[in-house]
Amino acid sequence: MKLVWSIVSALLFLQISSGNRLCKIWSSAGLYVQWNSTFKVYCTFLNECSPSMYSGDSPRPQSHRVHNSTTIYLDVKNLMEERATFSCDCDETSVNTDNKLDSCGLDISAGYPPDVPTNMSCTYKVGLSMKGRMICSWNSGRKTYLRNSSTLRVKTFTHNASEGSQQFTVSERGSASFVVDRSVHIVSFWVRVSNRLGSAESPVINYNLSDIMMPDPPDLDEVGCTSRNCTISITQTVPTLHLAVYYKEEDGERWTLHPDSVMSNGLFLVESLQPFRRYQFRARSRFRTGLWSSWSRNVSRWTQEEAPAVALDVWYAIDHSEKSMRVFWKQLDPLFAQGKILKYIITVSKQNSTQTSNVSFSKRNHSVAFCPNCEVTVSACNSKGRSPPARITVHTTLDMPPLEPEVNSQNVTLYWRKRGTAALPLDTVVEWYPRGQRLDELRWVRTGPNSRRVVITDMKPFTCYEGAVYVIYSNKSMGRHVFTGVNTLVSVPTKGPVVQEMEEGSTVNVTWSELPERESGGCITKYTIYLESSSGTVTAYNASASQRFWVLRGLTPAVYSVWMTASTAKGEGRKGDKVKFYIRPDSQVPLIITLGTVIILGGVVLFCAWQISAVKERFWVYFQFCRPEEIPDPANSKWARDCLLEKGKVTLQVQLSTSTASEEEELVLVDVLELPRPLLCPQSSLNSDSEPSTPLYPHTAYIKSLSHDSYSSGDTQTSSLDTNETVDYISSHETTAMSEEEDLEDVSGFFPSHSFAMDPVNFGPKLTLDAVRIDGNEFFLQCD
Ligand SMILES: *[C@@H]1O[C@H](CO)[C@@H](O)[C@H](O)[C@H]1NC(C)=O
Ligand SMILES: *[C@@H]1O[C@H](CO)[C@@H](O)[C@H](O)[C@H]1NC(C)=O
Ligand SMILES: *[C@@H]1O[C@H](CO)[C@@H](O)[C@H](O)[C@H]1NC(C)=O
Ligand SMILES: *[C@@H]1O[C@H](CO)[C@@H](O)[C@H](O)[C@H]1NC(C)=O
Ligand SMILES: *[C@@H]1O[C@H](CO)[C@@H](O)[C@H](O)[C@H]1NC(C)=O
Ligand SMILES: *[C@@H]1O[C@H](CO)[C@@H](O)[C@H](O)[C@H]1NC(C)=O
Ligand SMILES: *[C@@H]1O[C@H](CO)[C@@H](O)[C@H](O)[C@H]1NC(C)=O
Ligand SMILES: *[C@@H]1O[C@H](CO)[C@@H](O)[C@H](O)[C@H]1NC(C)=O
Ligand SMILES: *[C@@H]1O[C@H](CO)[C@@H](O)[C@H](O)[C@H]1NC(C)=O
Numbered sequence: 001m002k003l004v005w006s007i008v009s010a011l012l013f014l015q016i017s018s019g020n021r022l023c024k025i026w027s028s029a030g031l032y033v034q035w036n037s038t039f040k041v042y043c044t045f046l047n048e049c050s051p052s053m054y055s056g057d058s059p060r061p062q063s064h065r066v067h068n069s070t071t072i073y074l075d076v077k078n079l080m081e082e083r084a085t086f087s088c089d090c091d092e093t094s095v096n097t098d099n100k101l102d103s104c105g106l107d108i109s110a111g112y113p114p115d116v117p118t119n120m121s122c123t124y125k126v127g128l129s130m131k132g133r134m135i136c137s138w139n140s141g142r143k144t145y146l147r148n149s150s151t152l153r154v155k156t157f158t159h160n161a162s163e164g165s166q167q168f169t170v171s172e173r174g175s176a177s178f179v180v181d182r183s184v185h186i187v188s189f190w191v192r193v194s195n196r197l198g199s200a201e202s203p204v205i206n207y208n209l210s211d212i213m214m215p216d217p218p219d220l221d222e223v224g225c226t227s228r229n230c231t232i233s234i235t236q237t238v239p240t241l242h243l244a245v246y247y248k249e250e251d252g253e254r255w256t257l258h259p260d261s262v263m264s265n266g267l268f269l270v271e272s273l274q275p276f277r278r279y280q281f282r283a284r285s286r287f288r289t290g291l292w293s294s295w296s297r298n299v300s301r302w303t304q305e306e307a308p309a310v311a312l313d314v315w316y317a318i319d320h321s322e323k324s325m326r327v328f329w330k331q332l333d334p335l336f337a338q339g340k341i342l343k344y345i346i347t348v349s350k351q352n353s354t355q356t357s358n359v360s361f362s363k364r365n366h367s368v369a370f371c372p373n374c375e376v377t378v379s380a381c382n383s384k385g386r387s388p389p390a391r392i393t394v395h396t397t398l399d400m401p402p403l404e405p406e407v408n409s410q411n412v413t414l415y416w417r418k419r420g421t422a423a424l425p426l427d428t429v430v431e432w433y434p435r436g437q438r439l440d441e442l443r444w445v446r447t448g449p450n451s452r453r454v455v456i457t458d459m460k461p462f463t464c465y466e467g468a469v470y471v472i473y474s475n476k477s478m479g480r481h482v483f484t485g486v487n488t489l490v491s492v493p494t495k496g497p498v499v500q501e502m503e504e505g506s507t508v509n510v511t512w513s514e515l516p517e518r519e520s521g522g523c524i525t526k527y528t529i530y531l532e533s534s535s536g537t538v539t540a541y542n543a544s545a546s547q548r549f550w551v552l553r554g555l556t557p558a559v560y561s562v563w564m565t566a567s568t569a570k571g572e573g574r575k576g577d578k579v580k581f582y583i584r585p586d587s588q589v590p591l592i593i594t595l596g597t598v599i600i601l602g603g604v605v606l607f608c609a610w611q612i613s614a615v616k617e618r619f620w621v622y623f624q625f626c627r628p629e630e631i632p633d634p635a636n637s638k639w640a641r642d643c644l645l646e647k648g649k650v651t652l653q654v655q656l657s658t659s660t661a662s663e664e665e666e667l668v669l670v671d672v673l674e675l676p677r678p679l680l681c682p683q684s685s686l687n688s689d690s691e692p693s694t695p696l697y698p699h700t701a702y703i704k705s706l707s708h709d710s711y712s713s714g715d716t717q718t719s720s721l722d723t724n725e726t727v728d729y730i731s732s733h734e735t736t737a738m739s740e741e742e743d744l745e746d747v748s749g750f751f752p753s754h755s756f757a758m759d760p761v762n763f764g765p766k767l768t769l770d771a772v773r774i775d776g777n778e779f780f781l782q783c784d
Pocket of ligand 3: 119139
């Protein structure tokens with residue numbers, strides 16, 4: 001683009017010289033100006049016109065000033081462009097466009113004169129040939145924006161003082177290379193740079209070629225390694241006196257110079273390396289004098305493995321039942337592993353037998369059967385062998401005072417005291433683990449025999465930790481200081497415990513399990529159980545952090561909700577899910593109904609029996625005082641019905657008094673067999689006149705404590721129950737029982753209750769109760 005005006009102006013120049021120009025343009029500072037200079041651009045018009053001035057690649061009008069009648073000018077201030085374009089023209093209106101002459105224009109370049117070249121340096125690269133190549137470079141200074149021409153002038157001096165001089169035009173990059181004969185002793189050279197704004201010349205630099213001689217870099221061909229030495233085969237184009245081999249670990253920072261070593265047959269031995277590392281090597285060389293060659297390429301190699309150098313750090317935990325022991329170990333530091341660990345070997349030696357287990361390299365613990373006198377060892381294996389065995393000695397544990405750890409937001413500091421004992425402390429082991437996860441997340445550290453303090457920095461926040469400090473003594477004992485309930489950062493629990501409830505009458509057992517680690521937010525300080533009754537009242541109960549159940553007693557029948565929260569030092573957590581349960585009304589209610597039925601039924605049976613005159617007579621013998629003055633129709637009178645109920649009670653009372661051992665006992669346990677009323681009553685009334693001759697039949701209920709003697713004719717009775725004669729049995733029994741009161745015991749023995757219960761009886765609907773509570777007081781007659 002900038003060239004546009006150059007071309008245009010070249011053409012214009014031809015036109016100006018031919019006199020066809022409108023104007024003549026020039027600058028007060030010439031075509032090349034210093035960067036940031038201020039100058040004027042003039043235009044002199046040959047003909048009269050209304051002049052204007054433009055600048056820029058796509059010309060923009062500028063506000064010019066008038067110098068005299070034919071000349072205008074523009075002030076250009078602080079020009080900071082590599083190339084600026086100016087032009088002048090006549091306004092078109094004042095000129096006949098057909099005959100319009102060409103306008104005039106000008107390109108001005110801004111830049112700097114060249115700096116003096118600095119930092120001149122040369123090397124003389126020597127190969128096998130008799131000529132070496134001299135490579136010189138220098139720093140050309142700041143950018144000039146203008147075209148520079150640089151010239152390198154060289155003078156060479158040989159031993160016999162013959163002189164030669166050469167001159168090279170060099171590129172602008174600040175370097176040049178040229179061939180110099182090996183006979184040359186001294187070279188002197190300097191650089192001259194020039195452009196349109198000026199020129200500069202470097203000082204003359206003299207070089208003694210032997211000082212800048214440089215061999216080609218050595219070539220690293222083969223590297224072979226054992227575990228600690230590597231042998232490198234090196235080739236060089238020209239033999240040199242010095243060869244320096246450097247090495248570093250692949251991901252290391254600094255190269256290490258291997259101390260001078262014998263190079264024999266092109267083999268260089270690098271010693272004292274570490275096993276199982278990847279090393280990088282590089283080399284450079286130097287003649288007796290001169291400069292170091294540039295670096296060879298880098299070559300990498302692994303050294304071979306060696307058996308692990310040190311024993312593992314092991315620890316153990318014996319389970320509660322003392323049946324098994326969990327052995328833990330830490331991964332070996334790669335520095336000591338000296339190879340890729342392939343497996344761990346665990347041996348358990350009893351008196352004369354040794355059991356060996358191979359454990360995968362990924363495992364960090366292993367369970368072995370616990371025996372107090374066994375020797376357990378753990379060693380790590382790589383391809384070259386195994387580490388010295390780490391022995392596990394089981395110590396007698398003595399409980400020492402628990403510790404109060406000092407906790408801040410990140411770290412936990414434990415302090416413990418020295419025990420006054422004759423035994424020497426051998427070591428101290430501090431272990432810690434999230435509560436209840438000793439087997440899965442145990443961490444431990446050995447702090448040495450005389451330590452009194454440890455700072456644990458890796459406890460997870462929002463997690464409850466516990467652990468212990470074990471001081472191991474020379475007499476195979478070990479003092480244990482436990483600590484528990486430690487958390488660095490705490491939040492409130494994010495969930496409530498899941499409640500499980502179990503009703504048992506009016507008592508409810510509430511059980512829950514521990515919150516998972518990620519929900520607890522830290523150490524739980526307590527649990528709160530909330531019980532909401534159907535009326536909406538909420539009762540809270542606090543349970544300690546170690547508790548896992550709560551018993552709610554004496555609940556009245558209703559629907560309840562129960563839920564729980566857990567609390568940490570930060571406060572109470574979220575509510576757990578609500579669990580609803582229902583306390584049923586007391587189970588005595590159906591009993592009362594049963595009892596009522598029994599009494600009514602007994603009454604009905606007695607009423608039926610009342611129809612039999614013998615019974616009636618016997619009754620009046622006993623209850624004369626109840627007899628009314630006149631009896632028109634006792635069976636149908638209201639009084640009789642009232643008394644009937646009382647009679648049933650009396651009968652029962654009689655039976656009670658005769659059969660139970662102690663009359664003071666208020667509650668009597670009975671087995672009750674009920675017979676359906678509809679079957680009995682109508683039939684008994686039908687046969688009220690006939691006297692019974694058949695065996696007696698139990699009328700209502702038997703008291704359990706009645707004799708359980710076997711009944712010989714159970715089958716007969718069962719079959720007879722199906723017949724219509726049943727009525728007779730009952731009637732006759734009632735009569736007999738009442739008329740021969742001295743035979744009551746026999747009668748009861750004659751009709752054991754259990755024989756009925758056991759026999760398959762089919763006589764319509766029935767109700768059988770296994771156990772019923774009856775309040776004996778209710779059976780007593782109150783006829784006052
Ligand atoms: C340009 O020159 C002016 C004085 O003429 C000076 O004040 C200014 O700093 C210079 N700017 C640059 C970039 O050199
Ligand atoms: C105007 O000034 C220019 C430059 O100084 C000069 O060459 C020219 O003769 C002057 N013209 C007149 C009419 O004075
Ligand atoms: C000269 O060269 C040396 C080393 O090559 C370098 O540290 C220094 O910065 C250079 N000086 C200039 C002005 O370029
Ligand atoms: C100087 O030595 C060069 C080569 O070593 C030889 O060609 C030349 O003739 C010698 N000149 C004198 C004056 O000895
Ligand atoms: C390493 O080299 C030294 C010296 O030559 C030698 O004594 C040693 O046995 C070598 N070690 C190995 C592992 O090759
Ligand atoms: C353990 O590994 C070694 C070598 O691979 C093998 O000889 C030995 O039988 C293994 N022992 C067990 C118990 O698997
Ligand atoms: C926790 O321990 C680490 C390492 O010892 C230490 O850098 C850091 O400052 C400690 N933090 C606090 C809060 O003490
Ligand atoms: C013990 O091994 C099991 C399974 O390899 C692992 O899940 C557990 O975290 C280990 N325990 C410890 C304390 O490293
Ligand atoms: C439970 O504990 C909290 C705080 O510790 C206390 O305010 C509350 O009264 C306790 N509730 C019961 C029922 O003891």
